[in-house]
Amino acid sequence: MLMNNLSIIVRHSKVFCERRLQDYGVGFPEQVILMFLASNDGINQDAIAQHFLLDKGAIAKTLRKLEEKGLILRHQNPENKRENLISITPAGQGIMGEMGKALQAWNASFFEGLSEEDIWQYERITKTIADNVAKLTEKDSEQDQKKMGAVKNDKSK
Known part of the structure; x- marks a missing residue:
């Protein structure tokens, strides 16, 4: 959801x-x-x-x-x-x-109907989620680059 x-x-x-x-x-x-x-x-x-x-x-x-x-x-x-x-x-x-x-x-x-505390919590939670998914995609990108490097090394043998 x-x-x-x-x-x-x-x-x-x-x-x-x-x-x-x-x-x-x-x-x-x-x-x-x-x-x-x-x-x-x-x-x-x-x-x-x-x-x-x-x-x-x-x-x-x-x-x-x-x-x-x-x-x-x-x-x-x-x-x-x-x-x-x-x-x-x-x-x-x-x-x-x-x-x-x-x-x-x-x-x-x-933000209509939300308190200042609700808004602060929303912003804090979404910032944490955004940071988490950024780390995940960076990690996946690094793994993809390592795989590509391994494939290139295998082909050169």
Whole structure:
């Protein structure tokens, strides 16, 4: 039931956010990337992909849309000419204000009827679960890499 409930919450969140920002033409994936960039300005595309556990192509597509809309800029990294650093433009910052308003409205409804203690417990528990699953996927990824290394070593013999 937990996964079903989480899935429902995420789907409703996506619909809510897209409706609230439809006048700006910014879809949910673009909103998520903008929120991440707001607190990680000047980060590269690979770091964004790693954070969201998405392939570089998906991130590149979303960044291209944001760039076409004038919401982000890509700057060549002076220390690594092959790498672009991503920054939010003033127009992107303006949308962040609208996203903040939408988030406040979402949270007011999301936590309706819950006490401050309930909210604190929810946040503590979901943070613990998020940390646990992150560790699990990292562990699985390391095991997969070890298996791939063993397979390569076997083939070279």
